[in-house]
Structure formats: C-alpha cells, structure tokens
Amino acid sequence: MQLIDCPWCGEREEAEFHYGGQAHVAHPEDPHALDDEQWAQYVFFRDNPKGPFAERWTHSAGCRRWFNALRDTVTHEFLAVYRVGDPPPPLIRTAPGAQPRQDPEATS
Numbered sequence: 001m002q003l004i005d006c007p008w009c010g011e012r013e014e015a016e017f018h019y020g021g022q023a024h025v026a027h028p029e030d031p032h033a034l035d036d037e038q039w040a041q042y043v044f045f046r047d048n049p050k051g052p053f054a055e056r057w058t059h060s061a062g063c064r065r066w067f068n069a070l071r072d073t074v075t076h077e078f079l080a081v082y083r084v085g086d087p088p089p090p091l092i093r094t095a096p097g098a099q100p101r102q103d104p105e106a107t108s
C-alpha cells in the first residue's frame, strides 16, 4: 500500500485519502460574463497530463484537511505535497516519456 505524506499528520496509508481533482483551477472572476461554452469549460474540462500533475487531496479518514499534491500520473508517485494556498514546488523529475508540466496559476 502506498503512503501519502499529509502536510499535518505525516505519512499515512493511501486508503485514508480521497482524490479531489485538479488543483489550482481558478473560479472565473465574473461568472455572469461567461457564455455556456466557457462555463462548461470551467465546470467540466480538466487537464489530463501524462506525468507530474497538481492535484487536490483530502485526508478524509484523518485530519479531514485538504491539501495539494504534485503526483506523477504515470508512476502514481507523490513527488511533493503542499498546503492549499502555497505555490506548487518546482518539478523535481519526470517519468520516462512524460511531458513536464507546470500549472499556469503557479507562482514562484
């Protein structure tokens, strides 16, 4: 079983966590200005990269807090975890054949 490093509790078994989707998806500044296609793009469409990907996770069977993780979608390895509001860490490495990716919302 894989261990996930909760930023508050430390390493716990993956069964204690739930996936929450792509991280750093910004809510539109003026939702009423969006047409249906733009709204659908915001609500339903997410990136699906092969390699490092910033995701939201919750420690649902532990502290119940949300955090972000940089996870390699090829190997399922957690490359880094960080608290909500913190910028994603720089990419450390990528899986063979994976495309390095940084979140456009990321600030360093």
Ligand SMILES: [Zn+2]
Residues within 6 Å of the ligand: 006, 007, 008, 009, 010, 059, 062, 063, 064, 065
């Ligand atoms: Zn926790």
